[in-house]
Amino acid sequence: MDFAPGWLDDPLLSDVMLAPDNTTSWLLMCGSREITAMAMPDPRVLVAPSPNGSVNVVLERPLDATTATGLQDALRDKGYEITDTDGVVGPGTRAAVAAHAETLGAAYRFETTAISQALLDSLGIEGAD
Structure with a gap:
């Protein structure tokens, strides 16, 4: 369940831990059916597949x-x-x-x-x- 290629070397994502890691990634299920996988590479950023599955959506927590x-x-x-x-x-x-x-x-x-x-x-x- 990788969300970024293994060769990714980006200082802004220096603390990223790619899945599987149950402290920073989740698999949403409905019964025994997988709905979607999400990862939190940063305390402020969540990555999830788009509804059509073609791209990943990057979500962030708003700043006060x-x-x-x-x-x-x-x-x-x-x-x-x-x-x-x-x-x-x-x-x-x-x-x-x-x-x-x-x-x-x-x-x-x-x-x-x-x-x-x-x-x-x-x-x-x-x-x-």
């Missing part, structure tokens, strides 16, 4: 406004263009997060960049819940 503002401030301090530090993670914040991920050596860019705990840690942001 205080942590989102801290993220925006940290990205601005690193030189990324953030127009508003309003505590709302919008397209501008996502673009800055993606750019920061690339500077950390990310080998790829998600369609929508997930804000993982590893990424928050790289910016010195604590208290993400």
Whole structure:
């Protein structure tokens, strides 16, 4: 039940433990029928197959406004263009997060960049819940 290729070496997912590991992955069942498998590679990120099974869906826990503002401030301090530090993670914040991920050596860019705990840690942001 691998969710990523074994050769994946990405600093943002440095703490990823690929399945099977019953502390970070689950198999949802209905009776004896498998419904779906999910993995939690990061305390803030959940990976599950899409309903049609063609791609994996990356879900993340939302940031509270205080942590989102801290993220925006940290990205601005690193030189990324953030127009508003309003505590709302919008397209501008996502673009800055993606750019920061690339500077950390990310080998790829998600369609929508997930804000993982590893990424928050790289910016010195604590208290993400």
